[in-house]
Amino acid sequence: xxxLERVDAGYGATSILHxxxxxxxxxxxxxxxxxxxAGKTTTLRxxxxxxxxxxxxxxxxxxxxxxxxxxxxxxRGVTLIPEGRQLFPEMTVRENLLMGAYRRAARGRQMExxxxxxxxFPRVRERLDQNAGSLSxxxxxxxxxARGMMARPKLLMFDEPSLGLAPIVxxxxxxxxxxxxxxxxxxxxxxxxVFHTLQVADRGYVLENGEIVLADASAVLLDNDHVRRAYLxx
Amino acid sequence: xxxxxxxxANGVMLGGLxxxxxxxxxxxxxxVKVVNFAHGEFLMVGMYxxxxxxxxxxxxxxxxxxxVVPVLFLLGALTQRFLIQPLLAAGDHHIQIFATVGLSTVxxxxxxxxxxxxxxxTPPSGLRxxxxxxxxxxxxxxxxxxxxxxxxxxxxxxxxxxxRTGRAIRAVAQNRAAxxxxxxxxxxxxALTFGIGAACVGVAAVLIAPLYxxxxxxxxxxxxxxxxxVVLGGLGSIRGAFVGAILIGLIDSVTGFYVGAxxxxxxxxxxxxxxxxxxxxxxxxxxxxxxxxxP
Numbered sequence: 295x296x297x298l299e300r301v302d303a304g305y306g307a308t309s310i311l312h313x314x315x316x317x318x319x320x321x322x323x324x325x326x327x328x329x330x331x332a333g334k335t336t337t338l339r340x341x342x343x344x345x346x347x348x349x350x351x352x353x354x355x356x357x358x359x360x361x362x363x364x365x366x367x368x369x370r371g372v373t374l375i376p377e378g379r380q381l382f383p384e385m386t387v388r389e390n391l392l393m394g395a396y397r398r399a400a401r402g403r404q405m406e407x408x409x410x411x412x413x414x415f416p417r418v419r420e421r422l423d424q425n426a427g428s429l430s431x432x433x434x435x436x437x438x439x440a441r442g443m444m445a446r447p448k449l450l451m452f453d454e455p456s457l458g459l460a461p462i463v464x465x466x467x468x469x470x471x472x473x474x475x476x477x478x479x480x481x482x483x484x485x486x487x488v489f490h491t492l493q494v495a496d497r498g499y500v501l502e503n504g505e506i507v508l509a510d511a512s513a514v515l516l517d518n519d520h521v522r523r524a525y526l527x528x
Numbered sequence: 529x530x531x532x533x534x535x536x537a538n539g540v541m542l543g544g545l546x547x548x549x550x551x552x553x554x555x556x557x558x559x560v561k562v563v564n565f566a567h568g569e570f571l572m573v574g575m576y577x578x579x580x581x582x583x584x585x586x587x588x589x590x591x592x593x594x595x596v597v598p599v600l601f602l603l604g605a606l607t608q609r610f611l612i613q614p615l616l617a618a619g620d621h622h623i624q625i626f627a628t629v630g631l632s633t634v635x636x637x638x639x640x641x642x643x644x645x646x647x648x649x650t651p652p653s654g655l656r657x658x659x660x661x662x663x664x665x666x667x668x669x670x671x672x673x674x675x676x677x678x679x680x681x682x683x684x685x686x687x688x689x690x691x692r693t694g695r696a697i698r699a700v701a702q703n704r705a706a707x708x709x710x711x712x713x714x715x716x717x718x719a720l721t722f723g724i725g726a727a728c729v730g731v732a733a734v735l736i737a738p739l740y741x742x743x744x745x746x747x748x749x750x751x752x753x754x755x756x757x758v759v760l761g762g763l764g765s766i767r768g769a770f771v772g773a774i775l776i777g778l779i780d781s782v783t784g785f786y787v788g789a790x791x792x793x794x795x796x797x798x799x800x801x802x803x804x805x806x807x808x809x810x811x812x813x814x815x816x817x818x819x820x821x822x823p
Binding site (some may be wrong): 330342344363364365368369374376380381383385388392393394396397398399401403405444 | 530692695696698701702703707708710711712713714732760
């Protein structure tokens with residue numbers, strides 16, 4: 295479904311990704327593992343069309359999407375749930391969710407999708423008429439995930455969904471991610487809790503200094519000495 | 529008492545005039561975060577277009593709306609797309625100020641070139657007809673302007689609150705990066721918003737031209753007050769601009785009659801300075817968030 299071929303990308307004169315190649319097949323859950331600054335977020339932002347590659351190609355469903363911008367990627371079915379929630383603070387939760395269904399392919403069914411998504415997030419349903427800015431961090435993260443699902447994406451990308459949340463809320467976020475994965479969605483996830491994510495994911499890539507140094511099935515990575523020492527602290 | 533009512537009515541009518549000029553300015557500032565110093569010249573262009581439509585094509589000013597508003601919409605949208613957008617990408621906020629000031633100078637000199645420095649008087653077409661409402665006497669055109677200003681404010685508020693495109697416009701204003709992630713074409717929304725703001729001043733131009741003389745400097749006169757009103761109401765607040773406009777209209781009218789005509793601007797700018805000191809965010813303003821403009 296998604297293929298990156300030797301992609302270089304960065305911000306201005308700073309190059310961050312070096313010849314990153316990866317692929318995500320339909321129905322797969324893939325995770326990117328790496329230290330802070332390794333280039334995980336930049337990889338997701340490049341796929342989402344927010345950072346333009348300086349070299350290499352990105353293919354999505356056999357189309358060359360290397361030069362497309364963010365909103366064009368959303369139209370094609372790629373949705374990124376960004377780090378740090380990024381809600382519209384002065385809109386109600388309902389309006390935030392409806393903005394999620396801005397994608398043309400999602401508009402016609404937005405009310406149906408809203409019902410489905412709210413079944414997954416009962417707490418969000420209680421907050422529908424509140425301003426998003428007035429919610430707690432955990433509630434905001436739930437709204438951010440729900441908003442991402444409103445687009446009915448073909449590929450859903452998570453960037454650090456549990457970052458900065460209290461442990462009990464982290465568990466709730468993981469429960470939600472697990473449920474989304476079980477629906478058969480195609481997911482690319484970056485998450486600081488590597489141990490949990492590798493148990494959910496089918497495959498993983500290890501990024502170090504902007505390069506992919508390891509790629510394998512999750513079970514294999516969980517047994518890999520380097521991964522265990524560097525990312526699992528075992 | 530009747531005299532006071534008349535002075536009050538004059539103030540409200542003047543406020544309606546200020547409101548209709550200010551609405552587009554505050555919309556553009558609130559969403560695109562650009563202070564459009566060419567706003568007055570957009571008004572001037574609209575007034576000349578109305579003059580041409582009425583004298584050249586023999587249209588009634590109300591019918592001139594069909595011509596003037598789309599032209600102004602295009603002028604605004606193209607300004608955003610080809611002047612502001614490349615500068616937004618460059619990331620420096622100051623350059624946009626110079627760019628719109630430059631555009632204003634270009635438009636004034638173009639008008640001088642095409643129309644000369646003489647005043648163009650659009651036929652009043654019945655809009656100067658006086659209306660007696662109880663004890664007060666106003667012009668038909670003034671009532672039309674006030675009514676249109678109210679409709680414009682209410683219409684814009686409803687559009688922003690209730691439609692998908694309106695929500696997208698608010699989303700871009702609140703979090704540009706997140707709006708892009710929703711699939712919103714941010715540059716398209718900016719051009720659309722700039723166009724709507726300019727179209728609003730086009731509506732104002734059609735109604736003002738029959739009542740006031742048109743010259744290359746017409747815009748400067750109205751828009752200085754519009755800037756005061758937009759800051760007073762809270763930058764970006766449409767409702768604030770309306771309330772601020774009526775307030776300034778009343779201060780202008782009451783001071784002009786009871787204190788002296790030469791004291792009107794002293795009073796208007798005195799209130800303006802007082803509000804800047806006491807409540808810098810304006811009557812309906814929130815804390816300004818320009819964080820996403822510069823990285």
